[in-house]
Amino acid sequence: MKDIIVIKCGGSTISELSEAFFQSVVAMQKSGKHPIIVHGGGPAINQLLEKLDIQSEFVDGLRKTTADVLETAEMVLCGKVNKQIVTSLQQANGQAVGLSGCDGNLLQVQAINEEKLGYVGEPTNVNTELLISLMEKQMIPVIAPIGMNEHGTHYNVNADSAAGAIAKELGAEQLVFVTDVDGILKDGQCLEKVTADEIEAFIEDGTIYGGMLPKVRAALNALTETLQSVMIMNGKSTTVGQYGYVSGTTIVKSAVGQSVS
Template sequence: MKDVIVIKCGGSTIAELSPEFFKSVVNMQKSGKHPIIVHGGGPAINHLLEKLDIHSEFVDGLRKTTEDVLNTAEMVLCGKVNKQVVTSIQQAGGQAVGLSGCDGRLLEVTPVNEKVLGYVGEPTKVNTSLLTTLFDLSMIPVIAPIGLNEDGVHYNVNADSAAGAIAKALGAEQLVFVTDVDGILKDGQCLDRVTSNDIEEYIADGTIYGGMIPKVKAALSTFTGGIQSVMIMNGKSTTVGEDGSVQGTIIVKSKIELSIS
């Protein structure tokens, strides 16, 4: 859908997002766009895990998820964080509906690597009809990244991967990652524009590492659909314009991919 803009808000930035940010999302909808917010919640999850004395670790930017970690993540993401975002949109004058990927089988997943990561899933199917129904009702979907498999088992889903899968399934106009950094950094400087070929090189040489890896991989996965570019921006210093414009790093398809698509 040409007018769909998927905005992924990182857990480290949610508490820092201003009322103006949410107002800009509402104004985006009023201008005829269909915004979707997919959110993380890492710091809040970490805080509760620490209080509950539950060990947690990361592997290549993904949280290793035991059953205890999954239960904690689901409580935080689907309960506390999701409803905070919904409330912020409504206070900005919009109407929002909070969902997890389990609601209406919105996000069906398969395990990434159960032996290494436990209950971490990769989206394989998106219930787009549920989202388009919400668009028709002038609702802004706010999605917590918990999915389920064919048997109804719940899995933790990296929010970047969830946002990428949703954007790809809907044929979104744009995918925006709102994070706590200005974009992709090289030698301390934010890169304005990179190609998908650059991304592979930057992962290999260590320029892109840690939590940025799932973001850029999600960006690359959407390029097999209709999306031509993906933005990574700092949510603490920038708002999304009513036309979806942002400042940060733009990732574009390589010339080879453009000629194929």
């Protein structure tokens, strides 16, 4: 299937996404594209953890996930946030279906480092047939990043990593990270375009840190011959439908004129 666009919506932006954003996603689909939304839900998870008095911490930009944190994250992501997005798309006259990575064995995962991170997994396989069958029926898949291993154990999956894996396995045309910052910042300025080598240097010197780390790593992992650039953009200032005009940072494999193989 061609013209697949994977849109990852960060949890910090979801509550501020406008009607125009959802209308642009529906318009994108009606024009012949095939959008998929993968979402986070960090702020909503934090609120419920605080209400339940459950401690949580981040390690290298990833939420350390105990059994209690996992249960809370699953409730928020698969329940509240997922259905909010599905509802908003349907109010924009689209047809959407909400899924978690456990449904239909959509996201098969393995633990990253249980001692260090607990129940945090990384995708090892994506059930692309399920997603393609939904898109062929003109449905917009909305995916909560909870995955499952071969033994049926559930894991919290970083939404950036989930989106990157889905884009790569589907051979997506575009991958867009919709977040609450303008892109990759250096000395207070948003970088318009960066290469894989530049990103490695920015990680090394501390320009890229915290929550931006999983985004850029997922972007680099997603780059293929089909998907040669990934955009990080601010969802509060624009709509996703205006691909030629959005501001943000575009990540590419290499500089113009160099091999991208």
